Amino acid sequence: MLRNRLIDGVRRIKPILCGGQSLRSLSNGATSKLTTIEVDDRSGIATLSMNLPPVNTLTMELMHDLIDSINQIESNKSRGLILTSSNDKVFSAGLDLKEMLNPEVERLRLFWTRFQDLWLALHLCGLPTAAAINGHSPAAGCVLATACEYRVMLPNLFIGIHATRFSFVISKWMMNSYQSVLPRRIVERALNQGKLFATQEALDVGLVDEIACSKDEALSKCAAFIATFDKTNPVARCLTKRMCREPDVRELLQDRAADLKECVDYVTTPLFQEGLCAHLEGLKKRK
Amino acid sequence: MLRNRLIDGVRRIKPILCGGQSLRSLSNGATSKLTTIEVDDRSGIATLSMNLPPVNTLTMELMHDLIDSINQIESNKSRGLILTSSNDKVFSAGLDLKEMLNPEVERLRLFWTRFQDLWLALHLCGLPTAAAINGHSPAAGCVLATACEYRVMLPNLFIGIHATRFSFVISKWMMNSYQSVLPRRIVERALNQGKLFATQEALDVGLVDEIACSKDEALSKCAAFIATFDKTNPVARCLTKRMCREPDVRELLQDRAADLKECVDYVTTPLFQEGLCAHLEGLKKRK
Amino acid sequence: MLRNRLIDGVRRIKPILCGGQSLRSLSNGATSKLTTIEVDDRSGIATLSMNLPPVNTLTMELMHDLIDSINQIESNKSRGLILTSSNDKVFSAGLDLKEMLNPEVERLRLFWTRFQDLWLALHLCGLPTAAAINGHSPAAGCVLATACEYRVMLPNLFIGIHATRFSFVISKWMMNSYQSVLPRRIVERALNQGKLFATQEALDVGLVDEIACSKDEALSKCAAFIATFDKTNPVARCLTKRMCREPDVRELLQDRAADLKECVDYVTTPLFQEGLCAHLEGLKKRK
Numbered sequence: 001m002l003r004n005r006l007i008d009g010v011r012r013i014k015p016i017l018c019g020g021q022s023l024r025s026l027s028n029g030a031t032s033k034l035t036t037i038e039v040d041d042r043s044g045i046a047t048l049s050m051n052l053p054p055v056n057t058l059t060m061e062l063m064h065d066l067i068d069s070i071n072q073i074e075s076n077k078s079r080g081l082i083l084t085s086s087n088d089k090v091f092s093a094g095l096d097l098k099e100m101l102n103p104e105v106e107r108l109r110l111f112w113t114r115f116q117d118l119w120l121a122l123h124l125c126g127l128p129t130a131a132a133i134n135g136h137s138p139a140a141g142c143v144l145a146t147a148c149e150y151r152v153m154l155p156n157l158f159i160g161i162h163a164t165r166f167s168f169v170i171s172k173w174m175m176n177s178y179q180s181v182l183p184r185r186i187v188e189r190a191l192n193q194g195k196l197f198a199t200q201e202a203l204d205v206g207l208v209d210e211i212a213c214s215k216d217e218a219l220s221k222c223a224a225f226i227a228t229f230d231k232t233n234p235v236a237r238c239l240t241k242r243m244c245r246e247p248d249v250r251e252l253l254q255d256r257a258a259d260l261k262e263c264v265d266y267v268t269t270p271l272f273q274e275g276l277c278a279h280l281e282g283l284k285k286r287k
Numbered sequence: 288m289l290r291n292r293l294i295d296g297v298r299r300i301k302p303i304l305c306g307g308q309s310l311r312s313l314s315n316g317a318t319s320k321l322t323t324i325e326v327d328d329r330s331g332i333a334t335l336s337m338n339l340p341p342v343n344t345l346t347m348e349l350m351h352d353l354i355d356s357i358n359q360i361e362s363n364k365s366r367g368l369i370l371t372s373s374n375d376k377v378f379s380a381g382l383d384l385k386e387m388l389n390p391e392v393e394r395l396r397l398f399w400t401r402f403q404d405l406w407l408a409l410h411l412c413g414l415p416t417a418a419a420i421n422g423h424s425p426a427a428g429c430v431l432a433t434a435c436e437y438r439v440m441l442p443n444l445f446i447g448i449h450a451t452r453f454s455f456v457i458s459k460w461m462m463n464s465y466q467s468v469l470p471r472r473i474v475e476r477a478l479n480q481g482k483l484f485a486t487q488e489a490l491d492v493g494l495v496d497e498i499a500c501s502k503d504e505a506l507s508k509c510a511a512f513i514a515t516f517d518k519t520n521p522v523a524r525c526l527t528k529r530m531c532r533e534p535d536v537r538e539l540l541q542d543r544a545a546d547l548k549e550c551v552d553y554v555t556t557p558l559f560q561e562g563l564c565a566h567l568e569g570l571k572k573r574k
Numbered sequence: 575m576l577r578n579r580l581i582d583g584v585r586r587i588k589p590i591l592c593g594g595q596s597l598r599s600l601s602n603g604a605t606s607k608l609t610t611i612e613v614d615d616r617s618g619i620a621t622l623s624m625n626l627p628p629v630n631t632l633t634m635e636l637m638h639d640l641i642d643s644i645n646q647i648e649s650n651k652s653r654g655l656i657l658t659s660s661n662d663k664v665f666s667a668g669l670d671l672k673e674m675l676n677p678e679v680e681r682l683r684l685f686w687t688r689f690q691d692l693w694l695a696l697h698l699c700g701l702p703t704a705a706a707i708n709g710h711s712p713a714a715g716c717v718l719a720t721a722c723e724y725r726v727m728l729p730n731l732f733i734g735i736h737a738t739r740f741s742f743v744i745s746k747w748m749m750n751s752y753q754s755v756l757p758r759r760i761v762e763r764a765l766n767q768g769k770l771f772a773t774q775e776a777l778d779v780g781l782v783d784e785i786a787c788s789k790d791e792a793l794s795k796c797a798a799f800i801a802t803f804d805k806t807n808p809v810a811r812c813l814t815k816r817m818c819r820e821p822d823v824r825e826l827l828q829d830r831a832a833d834l835k836e837c838v839d840y841v842t843t844p845l846f847q848e849g850l851c852a853h854l855e856g857l858k859k860r861k
Contacts, residue, residue, distance in 0.1 A: 128766075149763065167520035169527055181759050185468050185493060188531040189436065192415075192524050193515050206759060232768050233741035233849045240738055243746060244762040275520050454807035456814055472755050472780060475818040476723065479702075481806050562807045 034065040036086070037073060044079035045223055047132075051086040055093035058140050063114045070121045080226030081125060082219060083148055084132040091131075091157075094139030097166070100267050101276055112263045115140065116256060119173065122147040123245060126238040128229050130222035133208065134215040138162055138196060146177045149241075150225040151208040152218040153199050159207060162194035167275020169266055171259050176248040182207055321352040323373070324360060331366035332510050334419075338373040342380035345427050350401045357408045367513030368412060369506060370435055371419040378418075378444075381426030384453070387554050388563055399550045402427065403543060406460065409434040410532060413525040415516050417509035420495065421502040425449055425483060433464045436528075437512040438495040439505040440486050446494060449481035454562020456553055458546050463535040469494055609639040610660070611647060618653035619797050621706075625660040629667035632714050637688045644695045654800030655699060656793060657722055658706040665705075665731075668713030671740070674841050675850055686837045689714065690747075690830060696721040697751065697819060700812040702803050704796035707782065708789040712736055712770060720751045723815075724799040725782040726792040727773050733781060736768035741849020743840055745833050750822040756781055 039046045048069050050056040058066075073081050085091045099111045122129065122144060130150040137145050137159040145151050145159065153159065161178060163170045170191070179187045186205050189195070202208040209225075212218035229237055252259055266272055321339045326332070335356050337343040345353075360368050372378045386398045409416065409431060417437040424432050424446040432438050432446065440446065448465060450457045457478070466474045473492050476482070489495045496512075499505035516524055539546055553559055608626045613619070622643050624630040632640075647655050659665045673685045696703065696718060704724040711719050711733040719725050719733065727733065735752060737744045744765070753761045760779050763769070776782040783799075786792035803811055826833055840846055 149766070164516075164519040164523045164527055167523045169523050169530070172530060175530060179758070180762070183470065183493075183757065184466070188467070188528065191527050191531060192436070192519070194519050206757075228767050232738040232766070233845075235845055236738045236741045236743050236849065237766050239743045240765050241762065243743070243749060244765060271520075271522055275523070451803075451806040451810045451814055454810045456810050456817070459817060462817060470757065470780075471753070475754070475815065478814050478818060479723070479806070479811050480802050558807075558809055562810065 034062045035069045037069050039073075039076070039078060040223075043223055043227075045082060045226055046073040046076070046078040046080070047082045047084060047219065048073060049084050049086045050092055053087065055090040056085055056087060056135075056141070057093050057096045058115070058118075059096045060099070060111055060114055063118045067114075067118050067121045070125055074126055078127060080128040080130065080223075080229075082130050082132055082222045082226070083122070083144065084215070084219065085135050087135055088215065090135040090141075091133045091137040091159075092141030092144060093136070094141050097276060097280060100168075100272075101280065102273065103267060105264060105268070108264055108267060109260060112260055113256070116173075116252065116259065119143060119147055119177065120249065120252070123177065123249060124242060126234075126241070128226045128237075130225050132212075132215065132218035132222050133157065133159065134218060143174050143177050146181050146207075150222060151181075152210045152212050152221045152225075153202060153208040154215065154218060155199050155211060155213070157199050158196040159199075159202050160194075160196040161191060162196050164192060165194035166279035167272050171252075171263060173248065173252045173259065180245070180248055321349045322356045324356050326363070326365060327510075330510055330514075332369060332513055333360040333363070333365040333367070334369045334371060334506065335360060336371050336373045337379055340374065342377040343372055343374060343422075343428070344380050344383045345402070345405075346383045347386070347398055347401055350405045354401075354405050354408045357412055361413055365414060367415040367417065367510075367516075369417050369419055369509045369513070370409070370431065371502070371506065372422050374422055375502065377422040377428075378420045378424040378446075379428035379431060380423070381428050384563060384567065387455075387559075388567065389560065390554060392551060392555070395551055395554060396547060399547055400543070403460075403539065403546065406430060406434055406464065407536065407539070410464065410536060411529060413521075413528070415513045415524075417512050419499075419502065419505035419509050420444065420446065421505060430461050430464050433468050433494075437509060438468075439497045439499050439508045439512075440489060440495040441502065441505060442486050442498060442500070444486050445483040446486075446489050447481075447483040448478060449483050451479060452481035453566035454559050458539075458550065460535065460539045460546065467532070467535055607639070608636045609643045611643050613650070613652060614797075617797055617801075619656060619800055620647040620650070620652040620654070621656045621658060621793065622647060623658050623660045624666055627661065629664040630659055630661060630709075630715070631667050631670045632689070632692075633670045634673070634685055634688055637692045641688075641692050641695045644699055648700055652701060654702040654704065654797075654803075656704050656706055656796045656800070657696070657718065658789070658793065659709050661709055662789065664709040664715075665707045665711040665733075666715030666718060667710070668715050671850060671854065674742075674846075675854065676847065677841060679838060679842070682838055682841060683834060686834055687830070690826065690833065693717060693721055693747065693751065694823065694826070697823060698816060700808075700815070702800045702811075704799050706786075706789060706792035706796050707731065707733065708792060717748050717751050720755050720781075724796060726784045726786050726795045726799075727776060727782040728789065728792060729773050729785060729787070731773050732770040733773075733776050734768075734770040735765060736770050738766060739768035740853035741846050745826075745837060747822065747826045747833065754819070754822055 034050070034052045036049045036051055037046055038049070048066070050062065050066065052059065052062045056062065070081065095115065099108065129148040130152065131145040131148040133145055133151060133153040136157050139161055142159050142161050161170060161174065175187065175191065178191065182190070182205060197205065197207055199208070199211055203211055210221050212221050321337070323336045323338055325334045325336070327334070335353070337349065337353065339346065339349045343349065357368065382402065386395065416435040417439065418432040418435040420432055420438060420440040423444050426448055429446050429448050448457060448461065462474065462478065465478065469477070469492060484492065484494055486495070486498055490498055497508050499508050608624070610623045610625055612621045612623070614621070622640070624636065624640065626633065626636045630636065644655065669689065673682065703722040704726065705719040705722040707719055707725060707727040710731050713735055716733050716735050735744060735748065749761065749765065752765065756764070756779060764771070771779065771781055773782070773785055777785055784795050786795050
């Protein structure tokens with residue numbers, strides 16, 4: 001039988017990934033509540049669960065706790081990291097769009113920097129990473145999944161970056177994340193259409209690697225993927241992974257301010273504000 | 288029943304895409320005769336037909352009219368653009384090779400600039416674009432097709448960039464256009480071989496997306512593709528498309544003169560002139 | 575019946591590809607013994623065989639003779655080049671790892687420069703190239719195979735870059751060589767895992783193009799591939815191939831010293847030396 005233990009490590013934020021003051025101030029010794037980490041004593045694999053009801057919206061706080069947890073797991077030298085959700089209906093509903101509606105610019109800058117930090121932390125994580133996608137995974141939920149090295153998904157769900165449906169234009173690094181997994185032709189079309197792939201479609205194009213019938217099976221398949229690295233040297237593996245992913249992050253790392261400015265400039269246009277408003281109205285009506 | 292109407296809009300050439308004086312002087316209020324535009328009133332989709340017998344050779348004039356028509360359709364805010372041919376045997380036979388035989392350099396420069404303009408106009412067109420390939424589509428005919436976002440082709444035709452068979456070396460941006468659709472390995476091999484894909488082969492590798500039994504069916508399938516964007520914001524869609532395609536055009540936009548010089552330098556070599564001569568002799572004999 | 579003839583051409587090393595003094599001094603008119611070249615008089619295709627028992631380890635000398643032979647074949651204007659092994663169990667076992675164990679730095683620099691030279695000579699070879707992979711092809715053996723334009727492999731063999739299993743971190747240009755053949759997602763995963771693909775798996779992902787039942791059949795299939803270029807102009811073909819491959823080699827050609835320094839710096843770390851030591855011990859035990 002497996003014995004799990006909760007890591008109580010000290011919060012550690014990599015300076016290079018830290019977007020600014022607010023990240024540090026939020027981490028004043030507080031205990032993370034929006035994510036949980038379970039480490040399997042036998043396998044050494046850490047399972048990181050998003051735990052913000054109802055739909056794991058990526059709020060400022062959930063992103064903070066995710067970054068923090070990724071760094072904890074990395075510094076504890078776990079054998080691998082599995083990202084999943086406590087919620088069996090939604091993996092993550094994506095970014096907190098309310099932060100983009102009539103935003104105060106300074107707050108928006110912090111919010112977007114946080115999202116950059118989160119993607120960088122996961123995309124460049126030195127450990128083997130896998131996503132057990134046990135619920136819908138639209139927009140930034142999909143971006144998180146593609147930042148992992150392997151994806152296992154449950155049936156009858158959807159996944160994809162549907163930004164154009166709510167008037168949003170994603171950043172290049174989000175496109176790079178998609179393109180690290182899917183062929184160029186599929187990426188352009190899916191982004192333009194704002195396509196959400198059903199589980200089977202996602203498998204067919206390669207957006208997910210396997211389908212599992214239950215969350216437990218998804219976790220097992222992710223663990224089996226992480227075990228494929230057993231014969232490799234962890235440092236050589238980590239350096240090789242970063243060499244492969246360096247072209248995806250180069251532009252962002254060289255000029256994070258430019259990406260931030262582009263985002264703020266676009267989000268504050270009337271075009272986007274109107275489009276977002278209409279989208280949020282539509283979501284309300286569906287409830 | 289569908290009602291079609293002919294656009295009689297004013298010619299509008301985007302300054303950034305304009306290659307020089309000659310383009311403007313050619314458009315002195317003349318009516319385009321080598322292309323026709325039909326807009327479906329119900330769907331709002333514009334069908335742009337190449338109409339230069341016998342084989343839609345991309346002459347200076349046809350390219351002018353195509354650029355002009357693309358710009359008209361874009362400025363009329365049509366819902367999408369379908370590129371096709373009035374000719375049921377040939378979509379387009381490619382560039383007018385006679386312009387490359389013992390060329391006068393200034394004329395060659397205008398000719399190649401026109402082709403750059405045409406590709407940029409179609410590749411960066413803000414509207415959803417699709418090609419109904421109702422005839423053979425070799426060389427620059429294939430480049431036009433790959434500049435669209437979707438391709439539907441009739442059976443028993445061929446498509447591909449067979450430049451190495453007539454001693455030509457294509458520009459990088461033409462390679463980029465191919466590579467935006469096909470995997471890297473397929474692109475290199477096909478370009479080196481000067482491969483012409485039969486319809487079914489083209490479908491198998493992803494060079495075309497669907498096969499249709501008739502031109503009408505091809506047009507319907509293109510219209511269905513354009514309808515997949517109905518739930519998206521048109522501006523966000525356009526910006527997303529351009530973000531995806533920006534790496535393809537970057538080098539050309541940054542230094543159009545360099546591409547032009549490379550082309551002129553190569554076309555005027557004895558090697559190419561002899562190769563082209565032999566090729567044109569071969570074509571004559573086949574008739 | 576085919577008549578073969580042995581080329582006795584003068585050694586010719588392209589200056590641009592020459593890594594330094596040692597390459598020239600080694601070629602003081604000596605006859606190559608570690609490689610053989612057979613040219614089929616009828617087809618004009620040259621077969622280049624690696625012939626260093628027991629496993630075609632890429633030693634300083636074998637790499638020298640390979641570069642030399644590639645240059646000979648190119649300057650003799652053969653119709654194509656087929657790379658194979660005299661040894662029916664191993665195509666090439668990869669780099670001579672003993673050169674990396676407690677290396678003398680100057681020697682290591684020469685060794686790595688030689689390997690850069692070899693890859694450049696094969697990757698940019700103006701002739702059509704194909705690999706008849708008649709034995710296992712791990713690590714640098716796989717890199718040589720991917721530098722060719724076509725790969726035919728015998729059953730029940732393995733091929734792949736398994737560097738992370740012996741603590742090595744490959745150079746970017748080796749990754750580029752892999753990525754010129756395989757999709758991005760497959761490349762990253764395979765490199766991180768140090769994956770060796772069985773013949774059938776290699777076919778499934780596209781790492782090899784065909785399976786042959788015997789070495790003769792493999793050679794025939796390679797010759798058939800080379801024949802697909804018969805209708806092309808050889809100069810236009812060569813320039814087109816180099817345009818396609820230019821992005822793969824750009825960084826290396828612009829700064830070969832940087833790649834050399836990275837390699838020397840990493841190879842001389844205790845981490846790598848310990849990993850390599852353990853790997854070599856493991857290989858001894860298996861014998």
